[in-house]
Amino acid sequence: MDFSLQQNYLNRRHFIALAAVLASSGIYHRVAAAAAAQPERTTLLVLGDSLSAEYGLKRGTGWVALLEQKLQAEKIKAEVVNASISGDTSSGGRARLPALLAQHQPKLVVIELGSNDALRGLPLDMTRDNLLAMTRLAQQHGAKVLLLGMQVPPNYGRDYTQRFARMYVEVAKTTRSALVPFFLKGIADVPDSMAWFQADRIHPREEAHPRLLANVWPAIKKELQ
Template structure:
């Protein structure tokens, strides 16, 4: 009960008109559906007083996001950046140390430009092996602690096991899952803006 009240209070706190940049991959780019059905557009609908910029590209890796980041920061000057990258690094079996290096540079570059940072946890499928999967996910927790940023739990964790919420490829969430993702992301973003 107290938690629910706290969330309601946080979400009702008036906040300044902020610019929010979502730096992600296909999970945030709305792959396989009209762009206006994706969770980022649904987030825009929930935060009409803010500018939400979707800097997500399907197939994006952390290296690609890092390459694009300087121009995105220069053009949008975000107050808050949500980093949702790493899934394609994992699916391609990239070394965890490369993932960590790229994410570190993305975080530090964002903070140097004065943006608050939220990091979205990413997990790889278990068939990649428990050792790789564990070392991969641990990087997000390590970086969140090192840079004192909030780590959003992987929003696909429950969705990926529900066929009714997944596209036929078994990788991407469908339109029915977008409300669920929005409801998970919204309190984290709202709280970050109110701090």
């Protein structure tokens, strides 16, 4: 017999013998059961703009980074993918989402978009359509969706301000997705609000990001459970 064939034959015999020993001792079944009992790791995708992309902050101090720490502290096996880009609009997020869903296959998608649409004066109907499309696409891929609602300052006019805030509620209701009504609650709607913002008066300071996490954590924890 050729030496290599003989060696392969012996290796197969040793493997079969080892498998038989493991099976008879019950070790194989215990290992298989332990592997099956391990919870599947969940991927959480954050699709946002500068509020989630740590604009003007030290790396690792934004609310998404704090979320990763919170998940570890709560012993929740979840990987966080932060796909946020400063300056992104709802149209940009809609264009990027299909590839992100295919690549990461998330179980939960957090959508934090729309503020830059308002800053650029884009039509509300377009923003609403984009949010609807992103939410439905994520759901079609088997993911839950959490929308982070935003509000605009009163100088935009009462009608526009109300319609903008209501837009998130309508999208969440239509798609039966989860909603945080106002992502910047406790930061932008308090008497000393400017103390929580950077010099541009748009982006929250590092000290504000624990509050942002506190606003979204109950909803995220509920959706992951």
